[in-house]
Amino acid sequence: MALLRVENLTKRFAARHSIFGGGCSRTVVEEVSLEIRAGECLALVGETGSGKSTLGKCLVRLLRADAGSIVYDGRDLCRLSEKEFRPLRQKFQMIFQNPAQALNPRQSVADCLAEVMKVHRRCSNGELPHRVNELLVLVGLNESFAGRLPHELSGGQRQRVAIARSLAAEPVFVVADEPTSSLDAAIKRQILDLLQDLRQRLGLTVLLISHDLAAVGRIADRIAVMQHGRLVEVAPTESLFRAPSHPYTRLLLESALRNFKVGGENVTVIDEPGVTCRIVREDQVAEDRDSKFVAGD
Amino acid sequence: MGRNPTIQQSSNPAIQYSNTHNTPTIGRRFRKKPLAAAGLLGIALLALLCFGSDIFARHDPNAHGDLLTSRYLQPSMDHPFGTDKFGRDVFSRVLQGGKISLTIAFCVVTLAMTLGLLYGTVSGYFGGWVDAAMMRFLDFFLAFPAIFLILTIVAVFDLNHWYLIPILGLTGWMEAARIVRTEVLSLKERDFILAAKCLGFSHVRILSRHIVPNCLTPLFVAATLKVAEVVLLESALSFLGVGVQPPTASWGSIINDGRGVLLRAWWISTFPGAFIVWSVVSFNLVSDGLQQAFSPDR
Numbered sequence: 001m002a003l004l005r006v007e008n009l010t011k012r013f014a015a016r017h018s019i020f021g022g023g024c025s026r027t028v029v030e031e032v033s034l035e036i037r038a039g040e041c042l043a044l045v046g047e048t049g050s051g052k053s054t055l056g057k058c059l060v061r062l063l064r065a066d067a068g069s070i071v072y073d074g075r076d077l078c079r080l081s082e083k084e085f086r087p088l089r090q091k092f093q094m095i096f097q098n099p100a101q102a103l104n105p106r107q108s109v110a111d112c113l114a115e116v117m118k119v120h121r122r123c124s125n126g127e128l129p130h131r132v133n134e135l136l137v138l139v140g141l142n143e144s145f146a147g148r149l150p151h152e153l154s155g156g157q158r159q160r161v162a163i164a165r166s167l168a169a170e171p172v173f174v175v176a177d178e179p180t181s182s183l184d185a186a187i188k189r190q191i192l193d194l195l196q197d198l199r200q201r202l203g204l205t206v207l208l209i210s211h212d213l214a215a216v217g218r219i220a221d222r223i224a225v226m227q228h229g230r231l232v233e234v235a236p237t238e239s240l241f242r243a244p245s246h247p248y249t250r251l252l253l254e255s256a257l258r259n260f261k262v263g264g265e266n267v268t269v270i271d272e273p274g275v276t277c278r279i280v281r282e283d284q285v286a287e288d289r290d291s292k293f294v295a296g297d
Numbered sequence: 298m299g300r301n302p303t304i305q306q307s308s309n310p311a312i313q314y315s316n317t318h319n320t321p322t323i324g325r326r327f328r329k330k331p332l333a334a335a336g337l338l339g340i341a342l343l344a345l346l347c348f349g350s351d352i353f354a355r356h357d358p359n360a361h362g363d364l365l366t367s368r369y370l371q372p373s374m375d376h377p378f379g380t381d382k383f384g385r386d387v388f389s390r391v392l393q394g395g396k397i398s399l400t401i402a403f404c405v406v407t408l409a410m411t412l413g414l415l416y417g418t419v420s421g422y423f424g425g426w427v428d429a430a431m432m433r434f435l436d437f438f439l440a441f442p443a444i445f446l447i448l449t450i451v452a453v454f455d456l457n458h459w460y461l462i463p464i465l466g467l468t469g470w471m472e473a474a475r476i477v478r479t480e481v482l483s484l485k486e487r488d489f490i491l492a493a494k495c496l497g498f499s500h501v502r503i504l505s506r507h508i509v510p511n512c513l514t515p516l517f518v519a520a521t522l523k524v525a526e527v528v529l530l531e532s533a534l535s536f537l538g539v540g541v542q543p544p545t546a547s548w549g550s551i552i553n554d555g556r557g558v559l560l561r562a563w564w565i566s567t568f569p570g571a572f573i574v575w576s577v578v579s580f581n582l583v584s585d586g587l588q589q590a591f592s593p594d595r
Contacts, residue, residue: 062495089497096488104489106510115506116496162492169496 003038003205009068011054028054030229041199041206043220045213051229052209056175060092090120093166097178099158103150109161110146116168135164156187175207192219213256225249333586339579347395354389359544369562379564381554390546391569397547401461402527408466410520413473421481435471443468451539458541476519480512521584525577532573548573
């Protein structure tokens with residue numbers, strides 16, 4: 001069942017402002033049509049500048065699309081006014097790329113989580129501390145973190161707090177915009193596992209934006225590939241890895257594998273893309289590399 | 298072999314972190330800077346002296362002495378800073394002047410910083426044409442020579458020295474507004490502001506809880522510098538005769554009193570001058586220290 005049905009979504013940015021009129025615009029997301037199924041983890045991959053973050057921001061309405069529609073629950077989100085959208089606002093959350101910037105540096109972890117619940121009147125004031133602890137435990141932290149300020153946390157811990165904050169709003173759809181790209185390999189894995197775990201336990205729908213095909217392969221149900229603002233391929237993870245239909249997907253896959261090989265000596269890198277490793281051995285295109293992976297295993 | 302089995306283990310290990318590290322508080326970091334601490338001590342001493350002038354000064358600052366025996370007396374035990382041409386005790390006058398100077402400076406800075414904070418946050422946060430219009434209006438204020446405006450206002454309307462507060466406040470908020478605006482412009486691009494919007498927080502909440510607390514640091518620094526500036530400006534105005542009016546003393550007006558007799562009675566101008574230097578240096582040192590102490594993550 002589709003949670004969101006995106007049709008011909010287009011987003012342009014003004015590239016040059018001129019007080020004499022004119023100017024030009026750049027189309028960053030072009031005619032994207034996509035169905036996001038309830039409860040799935042859809043990965044959105046593509047190179048830097050391909051428009052994946054912009055698409056993600058349009059989906060949670062941090063940016064207004066210029067054309068096209070996003071249908072949720074029978075209503076087109078693009079047509080709703082700010083006021084009409086307000087009750088839906090909390091259902092669409094986003095997790096950001098850089099955990100160093102994602103938290104207010106002067107707000108303690110507990111205040112940060114409590115603020116969300118207060119604004120949305122999720123629970124009474126007496127229940128707040130209890131709910132904050134619940135959320136912290138949910139993301140793999142504990143109550144000793146409640147009083148800390150962001151600069152007292154590591155990158156991975158900050159990202160967990162940011163995830164907890166978005167969960168405090170009780171969303172149905174979460175866009176995770178490169179949630180692991182500024183974290184080191186071991187933490188990266190933990191955060192992806194956490195997202196996967198939360199998705200299953202809370203029945204969330206997750207759009208995981210990444211440039212790292214190998215990393216998302218492990219948790220995504222389906223993968224959408226973007227290039228120059230257009231969606232070039234959407235397929236279930238297994239079949240995309242097995243038989244990529246678009247040449248750009250093949251290119252991405254190749255480069256993901258090349259990275260993989262370079263890091264062949266490195267334990268953490270080998271540990272990362274478990275799925276890729278298995279699938280590559282089944283993939284005839286990469287047959288010649290087969291022996292190297294087996295050695296690494 | 299080769300692969301670390303522990304990494305493969307559970308999908309979401311409950312990690313126990315220990316809370317052992319203790320980050321220094323702002324106060325502790327501030328005290329680590331000896332110069333800043335000296336500045337703070339200087340301000341405290343100065344405030345104590347000036348606001349406790351009833352205890353420390355043994356003479357009425359405005360009472361004329363015996364014109365035959367107590368004019369231009371050199372500093373002595375009875376008159377630590379000597380006396381002026383009316384036989385008034387300069388020490389008492391400097392302390393009383395300090396009380397007025399510091400009060401005016403404090404009120405002006407509070408007013409200017411509040412205006413600057415409001416103006417800067419609105420301009421920076423809403424951006425676009427609002428920002429452009431507000432900044433041009435600010436440029437207009439900046440281009441206006443404040444000192445002449447003040448001279449004109451004071452000369453035309455016969456005002457007492459408390460009117461210096463709104464006048465100096467209304468002509469001194471632009472720097473604060475610019476500092477705050479710059480800070481807000483960079484803050485509003487940060488992910489936590491985007492997250493706040495995504496979480497459905499109102500503009501008022503985002504501004505008051507997330508933006509303003511994060512741009513107070515440079516504002517405090519600007520404020521301490523501004524105190525020093527206003528003390529100097531008020532002294533200059535009083536020296537020119539348009540600030541605090543005689544017989545009420547202020548540091549500037551006492552210096553003005555001693556101007557003509559600088560060679561014969563050096564003490565009249567020197568001591569209030571030294572107090573101005575004392576306060577300005579103290580506030581600058583504190584400002585320096587605040588700047589370093591207030592950034593927790595650096």
